Amino acid sequence: MPLLAVGTLAYDDVYTPYGEAKMIQGGSCSYIAMAAAQFVEPVQIVSVIGEDFKEEYLTDLKRRGADLEGVETIAGGKSFYWAGRYHDDMMGRDTLDTQLNVLADFDPKVPESYRRTDYIMLGNLTPAVQSRVLDQLDHRPKLVALDTMNFWMDVALDDLKAVLKRIDVLIINDEEARQLSGELSLLTAAAKIVEMGPKNLIIKKGEHGALLFEGDRVFSAPALLLPEVVDPTGAGDTFAGGLMGYLAASDDTSFENLKRAVIYGSAMASFVVEDFGPRRLRELDRAQIDERVERFVSLTNVAL
Amino acid sequence: MPLLAVGTLAYDDVYTPYGEAKMIQGGSCSYIAMAAAQFVEPVQIVSVIGEDFKEEYLTDLKRRGADLEGVETIAGGKSFYWAGRYHDDMMGRDTLDTQLNVLADFDPKVPESYRRTDYIMLGNLTPAVQSRVLDQLDHRPKLVALDTMNFWMDVALDDLKAVLKRIDVLIINDEEARQLSGELSLLTAAAKIVEMGPKNLIIKKGEHGALLFEGDRVFSAPALLLPEVVDPTGAGDTFAGGLMGYLAASDDTSFENLKRAVIYGSAMASFVVEDFGPRRLRELDRAQIDERVERFVSLTNVAL
Numbered sequence: 148m149p150l151l152a153v154g155t156l157a158y159d160d161v162y163t164p165y166g167e168a169k170m171i172q173g174g175s176c177s178y179i180a181m182a183a184a185q186f187v188e189p190v191q192i193v194s195v196i197g198e199d200f201k202e203e204y205l206t207d208l209k210r211r212g213a214d215l216e217g218v219e220t221i222a223g224g225k226s227f228y229w230a231g232r233y234h235d236d237m238m239g240r241d242t243l244d245t246q247l248n249v250l251a252d253f254d255p256k257v258p259e260s261y262r263r264t265d266y267i268m269l270g271n272l273t274p275a276v277q278s279r280v281l282d283q284l285d286h287r288p289k290l291v292a293l294d295t296m297n298f299w300m301d302v303a304l305d306d307l308k309a310v311l312k313r314i315d316v317l318i319i320n321d322e323e324a325r326q327l328s329g330e331l332s333l334l335t336a337a338a339k340i341v342e343m344g345p346k347n348l349i350i351k352k353g354e355h356g357a358l359l360f361e362g363d364r365v366f367s368a369p370a371l372l373l374p375e376v377v378d379p380t381g382a383g384d385t386f387a388g389g390l391m392g393y394l395a396a397s398d399d400t401s402f403e404n405l406k407r408a409v410i411y412g413s414a415m416a417s418f419v420v421e422d423f424g425p426r427r428l429r430e431l432d433r434a435q436i437d438e439r440v441e442r443f444v445s446l447t448n449v450a451l
Numbered sequence: 452m453p454l455l456a457v458g459t460l461a462y463d464d465v466y467t468p469y470g471e472a473k474m475i476q477g478g479s480c481s482y483i484a485m486a487a488a489q490f491v492e493p494v495q496i497v498s499v500i501g502e503d504f505k506e507e508y509l510t511d512l513k514r515r516g517a518d519l520e521g522v523e524t525i526a527g528g529k530s531f532y533w534a535g536r537y538h539d540d541m542m543g544r545d546t547l548d549t550q551l552n553v554l555a556d557f558d559p560k561v562p563e564s565y566r567r568t569d570y571i572m573l574g575n576l577t578p579a580v581q582s583r584v585l586d587q588l589d590h591r592p593k594l595v596a597l598d599t600m601n602f603w604m605d606v607a608l609d610d611l612k613a614v615l616k617r618i619d620v621l622i623i624n625d626e627e628a629r630q631l632s633g634e635l636s637l638l639t640a641a642a643k644i645v646e647m648g649p650k651n652l653i654i655k656k657g658e659h660g661a662l663l664f665e666g667d668r669v670f671s672a673p674a675l676l677l678p679e680v681v682d683p684t685g686a687g688d689t690f691a692g693g694l695m696g697y698l699a700a701s702d703d704t705s706f707e708n709l710k711r712a713v714i715y716g717s718a719m720a721s722f723v724v725e726d727f728g729p730r731r732l733r734e735l736d737r738a739q740i741d742e743r744v745e746r747f748v749s750l751t752n753v754a755l
Contacts, residue, residue, distance in 0.1 A: 236635060331540060333658075334676035354637075355659035358676070367750045369671035372638035372662070406753045440755065446671045447751035449710045451744065 149214075150395040151261050151288075152179045153193040153280050154270025154384070155250060156200060156218065160230035161423060163237070165377045168423035172204045174227060175270035175294070178384035180213045181428040182415040183268070183392030185436060188212035190392070191261045193280060195253045197224035207429070216258045224249040237376050238353075257283035265289040266395035268387055269314070271296050274306035281313050290400050292316035293345075294387055300326050312344040315400070318387050320351045333358065334365075347405060349390075351383060359402075359409050366406045369446045371417045371439070378423045382416045385428065389415030414439040453518075454699040455565050455592075456483045457497040457584050458574025458688070459554060460504060460522065464534035465727060467541070469681045472727035476508045478531060479574035479598070482688035484517045485732040486719045487572070487696030489740060492516035494696070495565045497584060499557045501528035511733070520562045528553040541680050542657075561587035569593040570699035572691055573618070575600050578610035585617050594704050596620035597649075598691055604630050616648040619704075622691050624655045637662065638669075651709060653694075655687060663706075663713050670710045673750045675721045675743070682727045686720045689732065693719030718743040 159173030180190045191214045198220060205215060225248040233240045255276055262285040269277040271294045281291065291314040299307050300323070311317065317340060321333060327343075328336035337348050337360040348360040356370040390412030397404055414436055421427045463477030484494045495518045502524060509519060529552040537544045559580055566589040573581040575598040585595065595618040603611050604627070615621065621644060625637060631647075632640035641652050641664040652664040660674040694716030701708055718740055725731045 332676070332678055332680075334678050337676075352659065355656065356671070356673075365676060365750060366753065367660075367673035368753075369660075369673070369751065372636070372641075372669060374636055374638050376636075403754070407755060410753060410755075444753060444755060446669060447673065449670065449672075449714060449748060450707070451711060451714075451748060 148187065148266055148395040148398045149189050149191055149264050150183050150187050150266045150268060150391055151191045151193065151257075151264040152176055152183065152268045152270065152388070152391070153255060153277065154179055154272060155227050156194045156196050156204070157227040157229060159228075159380060159424060160243070161378055161380050162232040162243075163378050164233065164235050165375070166423070168378070171424040172201070173229060173380065173424060175384040177204070177208070177425055178381035178419065178428070179268055179270055179388035179391070180208055181211060181425050182385045182388030182419075183395070184211040184213060185389070185415070185431065185433060186392035186396040186411070189214040191217060191258075191264060193217035193255045193257055193261070195219045195221060195249050197221055197226040197249045200226045214261075217256065217261060219256060221249040231380070233379065237379060240379075255280050255283075265398075266391060267291040268391040269293040269310075270384060270387070274299050274303050274310045278306070278310045278313070281310070289398075290315045290394060292318055292387065292391055294318045294383065295323070297323055297326055308343060314345050316347040316349060317345040318349045318351065318383075318390075320353070320383070324348070324350050349409060351386060357386070357409055357413060359405055361402050361405070364402055366402075366409065368406075368409045368413050369443060370413065371443060371446070373417065373420065376420045379420050381425060382420050385419040386412040386416040388412075410440055410443050411436070414443055452491065452570055452699040452702045453493050453495055453568050454487050454491050454570045454572060454695055455495045455497065455561075455568040456480055456487065456572045456574065456692070456695070457559055457581065458483055458576060459531050460498045460500050460508075461531040461533055463532075463684060463728060464547070465682055465684050466536040466547075467682050467727075468537065468539050469679070470727070472682070475728040476505070477533060477684065477728060479688040481508070481512075481729055482685035482723065482732070483572055483574055483692035483695070484512055485515060485729050486689045486692030486723075487699070488515040488517060489693070489719070489735065489737060490696035490700040490715070493518040495521060495562075495568060497521035497559045497561055497565070499523045499525060499553050501525055501530040501553045504530045518565075521560065521565055523560060525553040535684070537683065541683060544683075559584050559587075569702075570695060571595040572695040573597040573614075574688060574691070578603055578607050578614045582610070582614045582617070585614070593702075594619045594698060596622055596691065596695055598622045598687065599627070601627055601630055612647060618649050620651040620653060621649040622653045622655065622687075622694075624657070624687070628652070628654050653713060655690060661690070661713055661717060663709055665706050665709070668706055670706075670713065672710075672713045672717050673747060674717065675747060675750070677721065677724065680724045683724050685729060686724050689723040690716040690720040692716075714744055714747050715740070718747055
């Protein structure tokens with residue numbers, strides 16, 4: 148089963164207490180595609196770049212099994228650029244610079260060959276742009292997942308609520324879940340958010356793991372404890388990519404399989420933070436991933 | 452197997468967004484004993500009270516199986532008193548008043564009949580007082596657990612380090628683990644803390660569960676999601692009481708059994724926060740506890 152992924156392809160400058168990395172490959176679609184491609188092929192990408200986007204990054208994505216037919220190159224345009232500095236505790240970060248460039252007028256075009264894909268990952272973008280992708284599909288996919296952020300709750304809440312009615316899995320962090328629902332308790336927050344449309348809610352809690360909700364059922368995935376986090380950039384997108392890649396490959400949207408997918412997504416995220424940008428994802432193989440998934444499962448294993 | 456518990460018996464005034472409760476039974480030993488008594492009898496208490504401590508609270512503890520021979524009543528003295536107000540998000544709290552009263556000169560006296568007890572819970576107290584309890588034992592117990600807090604790291608670090616060399620299980624929260632070790636990563640923090648003496652470290656993460664460390668092994672216990680937390684007071688002591696009561700009852704200090712004990716402690720803590728003070732603990736029975744333990748285990752249950 149292919150996976151259709153919509154999001155950004157960008158350049159990032161990242162500063163962390165461990166060092167810095169400049170003009171590296173970034174953007175949600177870079178992380179989603181590199182993580183998902185460990186499980187599924189092709190990853191059909193819908194994105195936009197400027198003429199400045201390095202050919203080697205595109206070649207690498209293709210080599211991993213990405214389909215770039217949906218990547219539009221804007222003549223004379225510059226690619227989306229983000230620069231950020233993480234705090235010493237790695238908990239927060241300051242955005243130093245954001246240049247939307249070609250992203251400012253991004254009008255996603257879903258190629259004919261992608262329009263019957265059953266697994267869709269809508270990376271964090273303007274909610275109206277996420278909707279325009281769904282508008283172009285020829286059918287109702289089996290599973291649509293969406294990532295978003297506080298910013299869209301502040302400036303485009305109506306558009307966000309409109310697209311939430313059309314998706315199956317919402318992937319946000321705990322702070323965003325509280326803002327979207329207006330509830331402090333994540334249990335109550337989840338109940339309110341599920342009423343907004345998505346059947347499943349996944350709440351990412353960073354170093355505290357992730358929660359998966361479906362009806363009355365809750366699954367709590369642990370976080371792997373890491374000796375050090377070098378660069379948290381892309382962890383959320385890598386989680387989403389691993390999750391959706393695993394789901395598309397197994398073509399099974401049951402709660403039990405969603406639980407497994409959350410563990411695979413968590414495992415992928417635990418790798419990406421070990422090095423700057425997507426570097427760690429480049430050298431991964433499936434055996435390393437499976438070994439780490441086993442470690443995740445054994446973390447919570449207890450027999451009464 | 453009996454459990455020996457050292458700590459405070461106190462009066463609390465508690466203000467939370469859900470209301471207030473004044474002059475209710477408080478203190479670490481109240482929570483530890485009520486939780487542990489669900490599993491083990493007797494719970495041998497070493498503590499100090501003033502003449503003002505309500506007879507009905509003592510009667511209730513006795514009825515649950517507490518041995519109060521080690522509770523000293525200071526003639527003309529007033530019991531320890533604490534008043535606190537929780538923030539709207541229940542994450543933080545302000546101490547409104549602390550009156551040490553009889554606790555100021557607490558010199559714990561371990562009765563003859565307690566001195567060969569094998570399971571010891573040293574509730575949060577001046578580290579030197581915790582040491583004086585161990586000094587009075589006739590043997591090296593099978594398992595000594597200790598609770599402490601930031602305050603003692605600030606004002607009595609040497610005394611704390613001295614008592615850490617004499618215990619088996621340290622129970623602290625994530626902030627305290629970072630302060631004690633000077634490390635940001637909990638994995639690195641745990642490695643450093645274990646070098647200070649305790650074989651096992653348990654890190655409480657509140658709404659994010661708890662971590663248990665032993666050598667290279669880590670167990671991650673989830674937190675139950677609750678629709679509301681009415682009063683977090685005593686959650687940590689209730690966790691410790693449930694944990695140590697379960698361990699003493701099963702008389703098994705293996706890592707596998709410590710994992711189970713963490714789940715039982717977590718279950719007990721999830722009950723106590725549902726109502727003010729120790730009220731919820733008063734009406735609990737073992738069937739309710741076992742049912743909740745099953746819910747904890749199923750929260751993380753996943754088959755690959």
